Amino acid sequence: MRVAFLNPQGNFDPADSFLTEHPDFGGQLVYVKEVSLALARMGVQVDIFTRQIDDPDWPGLASPIDAYNQCGDSLRIVRIPFGGTRFLEKEKLWPHLPSFVDGIRKFYGADVPDYLTAHYADGGYSAALLQHATGLGFTFTGHSLGAQKLDKLGMTETNFPEWEKRFHFAQRIDAERLAMQRADTIITSTGQERREQYGHTLYQGAVDPGDDGRFRVIAPGVNSTIFTDLLHDEDKASHDILETRCGDYDGPFVIVSSRLDAKKNIGGVVEAWTGSAELNRTAYLALFVRGLDDPFNELGRLPAAEQEVLRPILERIDAAGLRDRVRFFNIQSQRDLAAAYRFFARRGSVFALTSFYEPFGLAPIEAAACGLAVVATRNGGPSEIFDDGSAVLVDPEDATSIAAGLADALARADDLGIRGKHRVLSRYTWDQTAREYLLTMEDNLARERPLLPVAPLDAEDRIRAYLNARN
Ligand code: F6P
Numbered sequence: 001m002r003v004a005f006l007n008p009q010g011n012f013d014p015a016d017s018f019l020t021e022h023p024d025f026g027g028q029l030v031y032v033k034e035v036s037l038a039l040a041r042m043g044v045q046v047d048i049f050t051r052q053i054d055d056p057d058w059p060g061l062a063s064p065i066d067a068y069n070q071c072g073d074s075l076r077i078v079r080i081p082f083g084g085t086r087f088l089e090k091e092k093l094w095p096h097l098p099s100f101v102d103g104i105r106k107f108y109g110a111d112v113p114d115y116l117t118a119h120y121a122d123g124g125y126s127a128a129l130l131q132h133a134t135g136l137g138f139t140f141t142g143h144s145l146g147a148q149k150l151d152k153l154g155m156t157e158t159n160f161p162e163w164e165k166r167f168h169f170a171q172r173i174d175a176e177r178l179a180m181q182r183a184d185t186i187i188t189s190t191g192q193e194r195r196e197q198y199g200h201t202l203y204q205g206a207v208d209p210g211d212d213g214r215f216r217v218i219a220p221g222v223n224s225t226i227f228t229d230l231l232h233d234e235d236k237a238s239h240d241i242l243e244t245r246c247g248d249y250d251g252p253f254v255i256v257s258s259r260l261d262a263k264k265n266i267g268g269v270v271e272a273w274t275g276s277a278e279l280n281r282t283a284y285l286a287l288f289v290r291g292l293d294d295p296f297n298e299l300g301r302l303p304a305a306e307q308e309v310l311r312p313i314l315e316r317i318d319a320a321g322l323r324d325r326v327r328f329f330n331i332q333s334q335r336d337l338a339a340a341y342r343f344f345a346r347r348g349s350v351f352a353l354t355s356f357y358e359p360f361g362l363a364p365i366e367a368a369a370c371g372l373a374v375v376a377t378r379n380g381g382p383s384e385i386f387d388d389g390s391a392v393l394v395d396p397e398d399a400t401s402i403a404a405g406l407a408d409a410l411a412r413a414d415d416l417g418i419r420g421k422h423r424v425l426s427r428y429t430w431d432q433t434a435r436e437y438l439l440t441m442e443d444n445l446a447r448e449r450p451l452l453p454v455a456p457l458d459a460e461d462r463i464r465a466y467l468n469a470r471n
Pocket of ligand 1: 009023024025026027028029120142143144145146149
């Protein structure tokens with residue numbers, strides 16, 4: 001079996017050089033990489049198609065073909081030149097996607113793969129174009145849908161032109177609707193994602209979330225060789241550094257390691273922790289901020305949007321007089337992250353992710369796999385992942401709920417650590433994810449699906465009507 005992954009945004013390289021450094025280099029890249037690696041291990045020939053970037057600010061993404069060392073020829077990263085040579089944010093890729101598709105067609109010539117799997121709206125749109133040209137079938141994994149983002153940003157009729165200029169929602173939602181209509185199967189990480197996200201008014205007529213024949217819930221997994229509670233040989237060096245950073249303090253921490261993005265609601269954890277004397281007496285706070293060793297003195301080195309998130313957090317810590325109980329850790333790689341999780345798990349610490357909404361929640365399962373007790377948002381995937389009580393779920397909008405959740409988890413960190421780890425290892429591994437993908441693709445190849453007629457590209461009108469009806 002030969003499979004092509006379509007992932008125009010971000011990029012991939014064997015060293016994972018830029019993971020989490022930019023929203024376009026986030027969890028989706030980990031997802032695509034890990035499913036691809038697991039499929040390759042199962043004997044599938046995989047190509048990940050992405051964009052060629054020849055930009056001094058983003059080195060290492062210029063060669064047309066690359067590979068993950070452990071996979072040899074069975075997994076190729078294929079970089080197609082389109083939209084110039086410099087890095088472009090995903091919102092700016094839309095006009096260039098037909099060139100991406102042309103590049104993929106040229107790359108394969110007549111020797112096309114058996115099946116496509118498309119990721120995010122831009123990948124879905126590209127797959128629909130490629131299907132039109134070649135007849136190949138595809139699965140669509142949305143990762144994050146435009147309708148929910150538009151809601152979360154608080155789009156109104158008044159700010160529509162401004163947000164539209166920046167985020168191109170009309171193009172994105174048209175692309176998503178097209179991908180939903182044309183995909184053989186839509187893959188979601190949870191049943192909740194299927195019901196809530198695909199049931200949005202803006203997708204009506206493109207897909208029916210109640211149609212079992214169109215959906216498959218396939219949960220993502222953890223890389224269980226990296227994220228494990230077993231100590232690695234190389235842990236010693238990083239644990240020594242962490243030990244030094246902790247100084248005389250040998251108690252537990254509340255750990256936050258999300259991207260500096262407003263929707264992750266790091267401020268909610270900080271508000272809860274600074275606001276509860278019992279909490280900040282019981283546990284110090286650890287904030288993992290990639291790229292900075294000392295955010296109080298180096299804030300200006302971050303991009304403006306990240307400064308906006310971190311500044312009020314630093315101010316709140318200072319206003320509470322708690323600077324000496326906070327440690328910042330500049331964690332550079334997934335391996336260092338896992339080593340840090342193991343270090344903190346051994347101190348009875350708690351990992352917190354209190355996003356306003358989390359479509360799935362890869363970060364808490366990675367932390368749980370390393371033995372950390374988890375406190376997670378009740379909005380989105382974590383409520384399904386941890387529905388057996390193996391993590392504490394909280395209301396992200398309510399600092400009192402977060403504080404109570406953190407206190408509860410700290411009080412029974414050892415028990416939660418064991419239960420969370422078992423939950424993750426029994427259900428959430430990439431090998432299981434890849435097996436499900438393979439079954440889905442094989443099922444789809446074995447049956448005929450007539451192509452539905454394509455509805456007009458009218459998302460802009462739909463968005464306007466939706467915003468108007470909400471007023
Ligand atoms: O990496 C996870 C992810 O959901 C990607 O799919 C996407 O790049 C980003 O985060 C979210 O994008 P958006 O904010 O445009 O929905």
